[in-house]
Amino acid sequence: MRAPAKFLLGAFGAIAIGALPAACDWREFDTLQNQAPVLAIDSPAGFSSSSDFAGILLPVTPPMDGSAAAWFLASATETTGLALVTIDAAGSSSGLTLTGSALDDLASDPVTAMAEIPGTGTGSALLGAPTASRLLTVDLESQTVSQFIPASPLTATEPLLGVGVAVGNLTGGAALDLVAASNSSVHVFVDGSTTDIAPGAADLISCPITLSGQLPDHDKSNRALLVGNLLASGPAIAIGTPGAAAPGSVSLFTATTSAVTCAGVLAAPAATDTGFGQTLAIGDFDGDGVPDLLVGAPPTRVYLYKGPIAPGAAPTTTIPAPAGNAAFGSALVAMNLDGKSGDEALVGDPGATINGLTGAGNVTIYTGANLTKTATMATPTTVLTDHEASSGQAYGTAVGALPFCVSAPCVAPPRLPLVGAPNKAFVYFTLGPTDPRAM
Amino acid sequence: MTRVRSRYAALLLAAAVSVGASGSSTSARAAEEATPDKALNDAKEAFETAQTFFVRGEYDTAASKFLEAYNKKPYPAFLFNVAVSYEKAKQLEKAKEYFERYLQDDPNASDAAQVRLRLDVIGKLLAPPPPPVAAPTVAGAPPATPGTPAAPGAPPVPGESAPAPGAPTAAPGTPAAPGAPPPAPPPPAPVLPVLPDIDTKGLVVIDSKPQGATIYLNDKRSGPFGKTPWHGSLESKPVRLILESKGWKAEERQISPRSDKLIDVYIALSEEHYLGWIEITSNVVGADLFIDRKDIGAIGRTPFTGQLKPGKHTIFLERFGYEPLQEEIDVPAGTAMQHNLTMQKSQAGWVTITGKTTEGGRLIVDEKFGCTTPCRTQLAPGKHKILVEKKGFEDYETTVELGQGIETTIEVQMSPRPSRAHAVSTSIVALVIIGAGAYVGYLSDQNKNSLKSDISSGQLIDNGDSRFSYGKVEAIGADVLYGIGAIVAATAIYGFFEHGPDSTGVMEHRSITLAPLFGPEGTGLALGGRF
Numbered sequence: 001m002r003a004p005a006k007f008l009l010g011a012f013g014a015i016a017i018g019a020l021p022a023a024c025d026w027r028e029f030d031t032l033q034n035q036a037p038v039l040a041i042d043s044p045a046g047f048s049s050s051s052d053f054a055g056i057l058l059p060v061t062p063p064m065d066g067s068a069a070a071w072f073l074a075s076a077t078e079t080t081g082l083a084l085v086t087i088d089a090a091g092s093s094s095g096l097t098l099t100g101s102a103l104d105d106l107a108s109d110p111v112t113a114m115a116e117i118p119g120t121g122t123g124s125a126l127l128g129a130p131t132a133s134r135l136l137t138v139d140l141e142s143q144t145v146s147q148f149i150p151a152s153p154l155t156a157t158e159p160l161l162g163v164g165v166a167v168g169n170l171t172g173g174a175a176l177d178l179v180a181a182s183n184s185s186v187h188v189f190v191d192g193s194t195t196d197i198a199p200g201a202a203d204l205i206s207c208p209i210t211l212s213g214q215l216p217d218h219d220k221s222n223r224a225l226l227v228g229n230l231l232a233s234g235p236a237i238a239i240g241t242p243g244a245a246a247p248g249s250v251s252l253f254t255a256t257t258s259a260v261t262c263a264g265v266l267a268a269p270a271a272t273d274t275g276f277g278q279t280l281a282i283g284d285f286d287g288d289g290v291p292d293l294l295v296g297a298p299p300t301r302v303y304l305y306k307g308p309i310a311p312g313a314a315p316t317t318t319i320p321a322p323a324g325n326a327a328f329g330s331a332l333v334a335m336n337l338d339g340k341s342g343d344e345a346l347v348g349d350p351g352a353t354i355n356g357l358t359g360a361g362n363v364t365i366y367t368g369a370n371l372t373k374t375a376t377m378a379t380p381t382t383v384l385t386d387h388e389a390s391s392g393q394a395y396g397t398a399v400g401a402l403p404f405c406v407s408a409p410c411v412a413p414p415r416l417p418l419v420g421a422p423n424k425a426f427v428y429f430t431l432g433p434t435d436p437r438a439m
Numbered sequence: 440m441t442r443v444r445s446r447y448a449a450l451l452l453a454a455a456v457s458v459g460a461s462g463s464s465t466s467a468r469a470a471e472e473a474t475p476d477k478a479l480n481d482a483k484e485a486f487e488t489a490q491t492f493f494v495r496g497e498y499d500t501a502a503s504k505f506l507e508a509y510n511k512k513p514y515p516a517f518l519f520n521v522a523v524s525y526e527k528a529k530q531l532e533k534a535k536e537y538f539e540r541y542l543q544d545d546p547n548a549s550d551a552a553q554v555r556l557r558l559d560v561i562g563k564l565l566a567p568p569p570p571p572v573a574a575p576t577v578a579g580a581p582p583a584t585p586g587t588p589a590a591p592g593a594p595p596v597p598g599e600s601a602p603a604p605g606a607p608t609a610a611p612g613t614p615a616a617p618g619a620p621p622p623a624p625p626p627p628a629p630v631l632p633v634l635p636d637i638d639t640k641g642l643v644v645i646d647s648k649p650q651g652a653t654i655y656l657n658d659k660r661s662g663p664f665g666k667t668p669w670h671g672s673l674e675s676k677p678v679r680l681i682l683e684s685k686g687w688k689a690e691e692r693q694i695s696p697r698s699d700k701l702i703d704v705y706i707a708l709s710e711e712h713y714l715g716w717i718e719i720t721s722n723v724v725g726a727d728l729f730i731d732r733k734d735i736g737a738i739g740r741t742p743f744t745g746q747l748k749p750g751k752h753t754i755f756l757e758r759f760g761y762e763p764l765q766e767e768i769d770v771p772a773g774t775a776m777q778h779n780l781t782m783q784k785s786q787a788g789w790v791t792i793t794g795k796t797t798e799g800g801r802l803i804v805d806e807k808f809g810c811t812t813p814c815r816t817q818l819a820p821g822k823h824k825i826l827v828e829k830k831g832f833e834d835y836e837t838t839v840e841l842g843q844g845i846e847t848t849i850e851v852q853m854s855p856r857p858s859r860a861h862a863v864s865t866s867i868v869a870l871v872i873i874g875a876g877a878y879v880g881y882l883s884d885q886n887k888n889s890l891k892s893d894i895s896s897g898q899l900i901d902n903g904d905s906r907f908s909y910g911k912v913e914a915i916g917a918d919v920l921y922g923i924g925a926i927v928a929a930t931a932i933y934g935f936f937e938h939g940p941d942s943t944g945v946m947e948h949r950s951i952t953l954a955p956l957f958g959p960e961g962t963g964l965a966l967g968g969r970f
Contacts, residue, residue: 024880024914029907032890038901387900426901 034090034437037430038387041085042423043074044095048081054420056222058114059402060123060140066408069436071140072400072418073125074425075111077221080104082111082127084140089406091429091437098138100145106132112221113165117176117192126178128162130221135162135180148178150187151194158182160211160220168227170235170255177255181225181239184210188237188255199253199260207251207262214244224250224280228291232308236263238293240277243268248276250295252311264311266295269318273297275329283334286369287341292316294345294371296329302347304371317370319347322383326351326359335401335415338367339433345371346384346417348396354389361385361395363419365431384419384428395421402427404436479644479703482511486642486701489520493639494699498528502537505639514670515545519554520639526561535561549672560632641698644670645680648707652684659683659739672696682706685716685775689746714746715770718777721756726764726782729755741780754778760844761785788841791815792827794944796853800829812851820845827851827942835942844950851944862934869928876920879913886910 043053055077062070070087082098103111106129113128123140126148135148154161164181171177175191186209187196199207211220224240230252237255242248247268254263268276279296286292290307295315297303303315321328331348338344344367354360363384366372386395398420405413414436417428429435489504502524509517522537538558542551645654647667656664657679667682673696683689687708694702719728720742727737731753739745741756749772756764761782768778792802792812802809802816803826809816812827820843827835832853839847886906893900900906 024883024917026883026911026914026918028887029890029911029914032887032894033902033907035894036890036902036904036907037894037897037899040901040903042903384899387898387904424903428899430897430899 034092037428037435039087039091039093039427039429040386041093041095041425041427044083044085044097046097046099047083047095048076048079048097051423052076052078052081053083053423054425055397055422056112056114057398057400057418057420057425058116058125059400059415059418060116060125061118061403062405062410062413063123063141064121064408064410066405066410069406070402070404070416070427071123072402072425073114073138073140074420075114075127077110077112077218077422079108079110080106080129082138082145084143085425087402087404087427089437091427093427096143098143098145102136102145102147105147106134109134110221111136113162113181113223113225115165115167115179115225117167117178119176126165126167126180128165128180130160130163130182133159133161133182135165148189149194150189150196152196154182154187154196158185161187163211163220164223164225164239166225166227166237168235168237170227170237171257173257177227179225179227179237181209181223183220186225186237186239186253186260188260190255190257197255197258197260199262203253203260203262207253207265208249209239209241209251211241212244212246215242219275219278224277224296226280226282228282228293230282230291230293230307230309231263232310233263236309238280238282240280240295242276242278243274245274247271247273248278248297250277250280250293252309266293266305266309266311266313268297269303269315270297270301273301275299276303279329279332281332281334281345283343283345285334285343285345285371287343292334294332294334296332296347298329299325299327299349299351300329302329302332302345302371304345317372319345319366319371321349322364324353325349325362326353328352328364331363331396331399331420333399333401333417335417337365337415337417337431339414342367342369346399346419348399348419350394350397350421352396354385354395357389357391357393359392359394360389361393361397361421363396363399363417365417384417384426386421386424386426393421393423395419395426397421404429406436476512476646476705478511482508482514482517483701483703484508485511486517486520489524490639490699493520493524493527496527498524499530502528502533513544514642514644515541515548516640516642516670516672518544523637523639526634526637531561531565535565557634557637560634563632564634638698640672641675641696642670642701643673643694643696644668644701644703644705645682646703646705647682647684648705649684649687652682652687652706652708655681655683657681659745672698680704682708683744683746684708685744686710686773688714713749713772715749715772716775717743717745717747717768717770718775719743719754719780720777721764721780721782723756723758723761723782726756726758726761729757754780756780756782758782784844785817786820786843787817788820788843789815789817789846790823790825790839790841791846791848792851793848794851794853796832797827797829797851800827800832800853802827815846825849827853827944829853832856833938833940833942835944837944837946839946842950846949848947848949849944850947851942854940854942857934857937857939859935862931862937865927865931865934869924869931872920872927873924876917876924879920880917883910883913883917886913 043050047053054074056075058073060071062068068086069089072085074083074085075081080103082103083095084098085093085095087093109129109131111127111129115126117124117126125138127136127138136145137148138145160183162180166179167176169176170188171190173191178189178192180187185198187198189196219242226238227235230236230238237253238250240250249268250266252263253260276297277295278298281294282291284291286306292307293305293309295303300321302319304317306316328349329347330350333346334343336343344365346363346365348363350361351359352362354362365382386393389395396419400418401415402418403413404416414432417431419426429437485504485508489501489508492501492504502521505517505520505524518537518541522534522541525537526534535558538554542554645667650667652667654664654666654669675697677693677695680692680694687710690706690708692704694704696702724741726741728739728741728743729737733755747770749770752768752770754766754768762785764780764782766780770776792814797812800812802812802814804818805824818841820841822838822840825837825839833856835851841847887910890906
């Protein structure tokens with residue numbers, strides 16, 4: 001063999017030997033991908049829009065049979081679109097677009113309010129489609145969506161029925177009470193029945209909840225409504241009423257099996273807080289066992305009212321918007337992230353500018369009894385953003401606390417931050433003391 | 440016929456050698472003398488006169504002159520010419536007589552057979568015609584008159600035909616009687632043979648002093664032609680005479696024999712006492728003989744005789760199948776020496792490579808250069824590894840078992856080797872592809888390391904990070920490129936090792952043997968081959 005041939009053969013050999021370690025196993029990327037701290041979820045196949053997917057999120061208690069580690073509902077805000085996203089124990093997700101005649105009857109009106117109906121064992125939720133003034137229920141296990149039809153017709157007199165929904169035990173009955181707000185009232189379906197009770201005219205004067213007609217449509221598509229042990233006397237309904245030009249308020253109602261009564265109002269601390277009451281969240285931030293109320297007043301502040309709430313009281317803490325934020329407080333959730341006593345508050349600002357990207361959005365985490373600290377978690381990260389953020393992404397439009405249960409039976413599962421943007425949902429696995437995924 | 444042999448007479452006639460002797464020469468040739476034989480001169484004079492008459496068509500006179508020449512020197516050729524002249528003169532009886540005398544004088548003449556055939560024809564022409572067959576008797580029809588046919592002894596002239604068949608044979612004046620029935624047609628006359636044309640013979644007379652010198656024609660390789668004195672006819676074309684006699688200096692002459700000439704060559708050889716005479720014989724007939732130097736080629740073959748300058752000389756004998764022989768001899772002046780050399784059969788064998796495609800190749804025997812092909816090389820008996828190599832061609836390899844005296848001829852057909860250019864270019868392509876694969880793999884690795892670093896440092900990257908997809912695609916791309924590169928590289932490697940059709944060879948073994956040989960010049964061993 002001639003010298004050039006020997007040289008080339010030698011070169012081949014050297015390259016082959018050198019290339020062996022360089023030979024790439026693309027499966028390593030799959031492994032790494034499964035180890036990614038954040039799970040980004042796109043809209044499932046058949047969803048109405050890939051860019052209007054996770055503007056409204058509802059984490060739901062995982063199924064008791066352990067068939068999924070977590071699941072949540074995601075709804076479009078511009079049209080009818082409802083998806084059930086399931087996450088397995090390894091952290092991989094799968095999505096399913098829910099369909100059915102009840103959704104078809106919405107005639108493209110969106111579902112903009114969702115509340116879990118806990119305790120059913122199969123996962124179910126109450127849905128509100130205010131544009132259509134309809135209420136629906138969904139069974140996650142059977143993936144069935146049904147229309148919830150009140151016994152008395154409400155739509156004729158109350159537009160935007162279902163603009164806010166909540167579930168809780170207000171009346172002390174065996175079953176949970178369903179609560180649905182409209183443009184001007186709130187209805188309690190005692191023990192989940194179709195018969196409702198609502199506040200009387202006097203109560204509505206004491207606790208005004210009528211939305212201003214001058215509010216932008218977005219603010220009238222979903223209003224803050226929750227049920228919790230807010231009062232010293234027991235559970236109450238808290239419903240936010242942001243103002244168009246005037247300061248907003250949060251009205252508190254108590255309920256019995258026969259009446260809904262005004263319990264008081266939390267007025268906006270500042271005259272400029274027109275958005276006061278646009279978002280609400282219940283959490284035990286100081287770890288005293290008494291739920292505290294977090295009231296968002298976007299775009300500038302979030303107020304903490306320590307429980308028990310005394311109507312008319314001033315907020316315990318005011319959390320100002322960090323610099324550069326544009327819609328601070330548009331989404332709120334309370335959850336225990338660090339595993340220590342006291343919940344943390346996640347405050348979404350979908351209009352925040354990130355690295356010069358206007359409207360990229362972020363979520364800021366606050367901790368401590370007065371939510372003054374922002375860096376006490378296992379990771380130093382206190383501001384969540386999309387790693388590959390883009391302008392107008394509106395990351396943080398929705399936030400939630402996603403129960404994640406690796407194995408059944410699921411007792412006190414850890415909750416993971418669930419952040420929504422119109423095009424994606426993000427689940428964070430590593431912000432707590434441990435990564436709960438089964439590796 | 441008396442031959443004057445005085446040296447004086449020889450010198451006098453030195454310049455007048457012979458008619459027609461080319462290169463006739465000069466007085467410087469002391470050895471050359473005109474014939475001292477007066478009778479021969481007279482005969483030659485008569486011969487030339489006869490030829491003059493023959494050319495004129497006066498054949499009778501020519502015949503008498505040829506006969507006169509014969510009477511001076513009784514060369515059979517003269518009788519032949521007498522017969523030819525008489526035949527031309529239409530005197531077949533005499534022609535027959537002299538042809539017969541010619542055969543009596545020279546029964547072994549080279550043209551004896553033709554002369555006998557001619558005599559047969561002449562005999563038939565001279566024979567009387569057969570008697571006519573009696574025709575049916577017809578009243579009034581007189582019988583043919585006897586004696587009207589041509590008289591016996593008046594044969595047809597050569598070239599003339601017998602009377603035409605059907606020609607009236609009746610004598611003139613004997614017409615058929617009027618009113619008589621026509622006579623029966625005579626039987627057809629027999630067809631007489633025709634004598635082919637003939638010409639006289641030339642004559643060459645070669646004599647020497649001393650007589651008994653060996654005559655060679657043109658060169659000595661064809662062997663001795665005869666010894667002096669010699670006379671006879673030669674073909675009409677120039678020929679070189681070489682006369683050689685032991686103890687005498689060899690002489691050469693150029694002559695041009697003709698059918699109408701008598702060429703008389705008489706050469707007085709001069710004694711050359713300062714030369715030696717050698718006779719070299721060998722057990723191998725036909726071995727090439729070289730004297731003193733081989734570069735001028737062989738001067739003869741065994742057996743060989745010739746003169747040589749006195750002194751020491753080196754004799755080389757070569758013959759394929761035998762060991763070359765070299766021997767020193769001492770040649771004394773004026774003496775004759777005989778050397779009988781014995782050649783030994785070669786102990787070796789030979790390998791011969793032939794074939795047009797081997798031109799310019801190399802024969803490697805047992806990994807040592809043998810010769811530049813096509814060629815023959817001598818090898819020791821036994822097994823040998825043969826390799827014929829040539830640039831641009833596939834090697835031809837074989838093993839031969841050589842025996843003593845065996846020549847193995849291999850007709851090799853070299854097969855062109857495929858070009859390596861394609862393999863080189865393919866290698867480069869493979870290197871580029873593999874290099875690209877390595878680069879893409881490097882990019883993939885960078886993404887992987889970056890992701891690992893981010894994950895381990897707590898960076899909140901999500902599973903949709905573009906590095907996952909890019910890295911994965913790069914990893915797959917790198918693997919694909921590696922795979923393609925490996926395939927191309929394998930193709931390139933195959934190209935380097937690829938060879939064309941094998942060069943082929945047809946082997947033939949030939950045994951060189953000796954056989955006893957008996958010839959007029961002696962005995963010896965002849966070289967032969969068995970295939």
